[in-house]
Amino acid sequence: MTDAELVDEVLHAAAVVGCEVERVADVTALRGRWHGAAAVVLDEGAVVECAAGGFPRRTGVHVVGTGPPGESVWRRALELGAEQVLELPADQERLRAVLADAAEGGPVGEGRVLAVLGARGGAGASVLVVAVGQAVMSAGGHALLVDCDPLGGGLDLTLGAERQEGLRWPTLRLTGGRVPAAALRSALPGRSGGRGGLTVLSCGRTGPGPEPDAVVAVVEAGRRAGGTVVCDVPRQLTGAACVALDRADLAVLVVPADVKACMAAKTVVEQASARGVRLKAVVRGPAPGGLTASQVVEATGVPLLTTMRPERRLARALDNGHFPGTTRGPLARAARKVVAALHEH
Incomplete structure (x- = not known):
């Protein structure tokens, strides 16, 4: 993520639910962590770069932005397997739920x-x-x-x-x-x-x-x-x-x-x-x-x-x-x- 306001929103949500996060410097650094992370949060610019870099689909990908994404971003997000696009700060509660699941190791299943x-x-x-x-x-x-x-x-x-x-x-x-x-x-x-x-x-x-x-x-x-x-x-x-x-x-x-x-x-x-x-x-x-x-x-x-x-x-x-x-x-x-x-x- 590169947008400072979005970074602050994600860090705040993570702090509230007790989820440790790692912010990687660029898409190259992300590649080595792509499969092992419990969840991945990307901004729209990172979505475009990851799709262009041939990143494979995976579960637990979430896209954040300050407004609705454009059609091209949506298409690339779907290629990566993104589960949802969150508009911040309006979707703070949903972001906290995502990070809380990651902190707990993800939901085990439907009880x-x-x-x-x-x-x-x-x-x-x-x-x-x-x-x-x-x-x-x-x-x-x-x-x-x-x-x-x-x-x-x-x-x-x-x-x-x-x-x-x-x-x-x-x-x-x-x-x-x-x-x-x-x-x-x-x-x-x-x-x-x-x-x-x-x-x-x-x-x-x-x-x-x-x-x-x-x-x-x-x-x-x-x-x-x-x-x-x-x-x-x-x-x-x-x-x-x-x-x-x-x-x-x-x-x-x-x-x-x-x-x-x-x-x-x-x-x-x-x-x-x-x-x-x-x-x-x-x-x-x-x-x-x-x-x-x-x-x-x-x-x-x-x-x-x-x-x-x-x-x-x-x-x-x-x-x-x-x-x-x-x-x-x-x-x-x-x-x-x-x-x-x-x-x-």
Whole structure:
């Protein structure tokens, strides 16, 4: 790049997202770095020189300018494989996103987002969230559990990670923008197993819950990193709950097999339907009155994803701060079915 104003814009964007950049002196010096750089940012003059110099196509090429490029520049940019042309300073946010991806090593892939709600209080939504996270971890993936329920007592408590060091929503002080996934993982409590792992961003026992923009930033960071983001969504759809639900590839409603839960589920279904969200049901036993899964589905109007028999000794384990780590049992099987359904969407 030769334009001083454009150089300043790029350096500023890089400083904001923590991306180290190298400015090469000329196109000759660029040739040796053309294939190895995570991203290449060129001004219009450099585009013309690179195309004339026979540079091969590559991904991660971005062109910056102070206005729309001419037709000849566009044609040469396409020859180099340029992904976009950014007009600065108007496109500063897009430039920051490009450089943030480069700093993180580029996006790993498109992750998946799951939202889990309970039909009523105590339905077991938080328990299923953690079980899904453990199923992803056991399969060698990475799960990011996002607590969107400030009145739920803290998802880290369900996981048994309440004593672990790391940030929670009240101390994260995140208002939005772009969050590096690697930095987020290192700042949060969690656990690892084999090749996989999970981290949890929990609400606190006191303090405010997450703001909608902050939830968007965290969810999108997890998605960009190629992981599985699992959101614990409250029944009362707050702003933070809504943005999590809107971004979900799959939304699951945990319905205990009793009449009160079926009646309560209708309100949740109506709220979700108003946002264009289609829910799938996980029907949880026991059924004190003998309700079957098909009767629950008929009463709630929510298609069945799977059923789940009672998990023995679950309540005692949770009270003792130990989430069951087994890959066997009704809870683990239901979690694997949810993960499979999520990847089918």
